[in-house]
Amino acid sequence: MTNSWTDIKNTDLVIIMGGNAAEAHPCGFKWVTEAKATRGAKLVVVDPRFTRSAAVADYYAPIRQGTDIAFLLGVINYLIQNDKIQWDYVKAFTNVGYIVKEGFGYQDGLFTGYDEMKRDYNRSTWDYEIGPDGYAVVDNTLQHPRCVFNLLKQHVSVYTPELVERITGTPKDKFLKVASMMAECSSPTKTMTSMYALGWTQHSKGSQNIRCMAMIQLLLGNIGVRGGGMNALRGHSNIQGLTDIGLMSNLIPGYLTIPTEKEPDFNAYMSTRGFKPLRPNQMSYWQNYKKFFVSFQKAMWGASATADNNWAYDYLPKLDVPAYDVLRAFELMKQGKMNIYFCQGFNPLQAFPNKAKLAEALAKLKLLVIMDPLETETARFWENHGVYNQADPSKIQTEVIQLPTTCFAEDNGSLVNSGRWLQWHWAAGTPPGDAKPDTYIMAQIHLRLKEMYKKDGGAFPDPIVNLTWNYKDPHEPSPDELAKELNGYVVSDVFDPNDPTKKVLEAGKQVPTFGVLRDDGSTAAGCWIYSGCYTEAGNMMARRDNSDPDDTGAYLKWSFAWPANRRIIYNRASCNIDGKPWDDTRKLIWWDGAKWTGYDVPDIAPTAKPQDVGPFIMNPEGVSRLFTRGMMRDGPFPVHYEPFESPVANLIAPKVRGNPVARVFKDDFAQFADVASKEFPYAATSYRLTEHFHYWTKNNHVNSVLQPEFFVEISEQLAKEKSIQNAGWVRVWSKRGSVFAKAYVTKRIRPLMVDGKPVHIVGIPIHWGFVGAAKKGFPANVLTPFVGDANIETPEFKAFLVNIEPSTGPVA
């Protein structure tokens, strides 16, 4: 989230699209209710289903799953055609006037540089024209034919309300109503918030779904302001934290990146991470990259990371592919190229697409290690459960070690909520039986490896034997010690260069902020964006002062928010170019003539003059991007692409199948249903229910009573067409597998007219499996396709094809 849950009360218009907050985030959704009750805010829901969020909306519009970009580009076209743009904001704070290089173009669904064989682009033309002064060339009059505004205007012009209806199935009048409600927020004194979740991410073009709405929010001037923003509701309780700390194949904590093998040494690595400003006076904060990187290496390897060995650059593995994401990991496993796999509090047999493929892959491992508080299907993938999990244990050679871990109620530590608040919690209970904390397990593995490598040697022992592990009890590091490492500390005294008698930083002390981190090895920080969370003043994440001066919703003294305890990021954009708030009734920060001040921690240098320094300090431009250069694999502007399994061909580019640069493994392509398949004619989507959390709560008695049994939702029309009875059994199958479920025939799902053809939707909740307190049932991933988003590999769970028929139910 750019903003926070409590900030939603400040909005005028809530758009829930790509999420269902009333169902999946009920206690956060109350802030929508608050905004409606106290400000008269309106709620709009755009979703294939009439969801629980839609049930309390002021306006609901149906949409076919996987067509959000067509809808949103249609909105941008509407805003441009009707001049509903907050021009003062857009001209000052976006790259609307930047000139794009000659040679850049777009035609028939593809940008310049496409290589069909590689399913990739050469993105060299997707960039700005750079002037002789080294800065990007800008035309603030917006007359230049290749300025971003004119390219965008042309790019979206095809997405007329008529075409939007033909692609999305959203009736034209409903689309226009939603577009006009959004357009009202182009006023500087009206804000809209976007609340989205996995309904947008779980597509082969998920990143562009979100980017498209971010562009709308910029055109409306809604980023950095109270009641505005792009608000990713996020799923699990600490998925924000796990991502911040970089537990992904290509990340280093704080959104630094793992080197690739094209960067053989540290100089080559840093050469593409200089982040020289693209306009005069801009902060381009990533210029500090080296300070954060070196401080991370010092946190990892202490005295072994020195200037002489390039801060132990070689201790980091180098990537040969963009990422070893989990889809690639299971593909490698299936090919027999993975021998050992760990699942820490994760149930991939249920959580990733194409269960049959996942089970086949797991059976090729030598060793599977499970660390979990609960029984999982993954731990028992080898066990035969009839139709629910067909397996022959005698033929599966994988050894499985299952380790019992503690749960949230049994440990201390911090979790990061969707609003980036790091909230510390305290252990309340004794763990059951012999369950142990994950920190114990990780320490034991490390200490054993270290001992063996010290004693016997082996492949490159250095990063293991030199890993910083100076905990009071090395067998079980304490949460406080780890939190202090994440915050960062001073390694050696630092003196003022102008006054060598003045000590600026004292060795052994916690750093107060990432602003003091250095690239000379004198500071260490596990995760620079968390600096400030555990300082010499104590554990800031444990703060529990719920005061909120003037009821802005900021709660600056409750826990700690990254970065720098800032609650709304890009908040300098809440003021105009002169530093005056756009809306006096919703002031956030402002320029007092000498410095920035206000209710939030300013997201800009405190004395940066408003006319000089742009609000988007992480970008070398100082402004935000409507045209995103070569930073996304599938285009500098979003394009409507159909899901890989689609009931219709792409109307704007019939030859393009799915996202043209999404990675698809060979065997998986063969398992996709054809476009407009007669064999699989229905458009399916998967989702959560409020009574359940993924595959955990089926282990709870209470939740299993509330929602005991797997079902699928279909419309009355489809039920009639297929002679399916409400509460009767059905079989649903895709090209990858088949499930039995109870049918829930409902008015909440209705067929959509897509280019003159009715498209039926089948809704599939995800929560059942073969272990737990609930009735055995099928997980949705039996059906889903093994393909991810082109940029980040989030699986396409939200749009795929199935068939359905009445059935007598499963035979055990």
Added chain:
Amino acid sequence: MNMELSRRQFLKTAGAGVAGTTLGALGFGPIEEALASTIKPFRLVNTTEVRNTCTYCSVACGILIFSKGNLAKGEKADITHIEGDTDHPTNRGTLCPKGAALLDIVKSEQRLKQPMIRRAGSDKFEKISWDEALDKIAKAMKADRDANFIAKNNDGVTVNRWLTAGFLAASATTNETAFATYKVVRSTGILAFDNQARV
């Protein structure tokens, strides 16, 4: 919320009132006091109260966990009740159908209680000690890493990666667990490292 006394302040004030004023001023004698003390005391008196956050979604509702026994004092603590934290700015005491049943996940019959192993070709899990399990894991890792570690690629570039092992990290563990995990996994050269951000 600003207009309200926090629940804790309220309790303190009310408690002082009962002890210092009501009983004495109304002339309760020792018998009445004894009677009053047998009335089931308020749960805050008899249990330890600990602040936590809900383990499910990332709204991160504040919760209060009540236990018999005090973990902070080194005692065994049995969790007896979980409720919403009224002082929390986001949820203000409310919980959803999942949060309201948190006690059930803590006490689920499906909780794992001791290390188990399923041997190759077997149709069951068997008990194994922590030490034996951890030794087995570490030895398997070392053997596989030593056999398959790639120090240099075909072009002679130092790449120091280990591709035949992978680690899928959690999503409900703490930042502190995450960092301990990061350190250990990254130091081995594993690249197939991922988390639940996508699902």
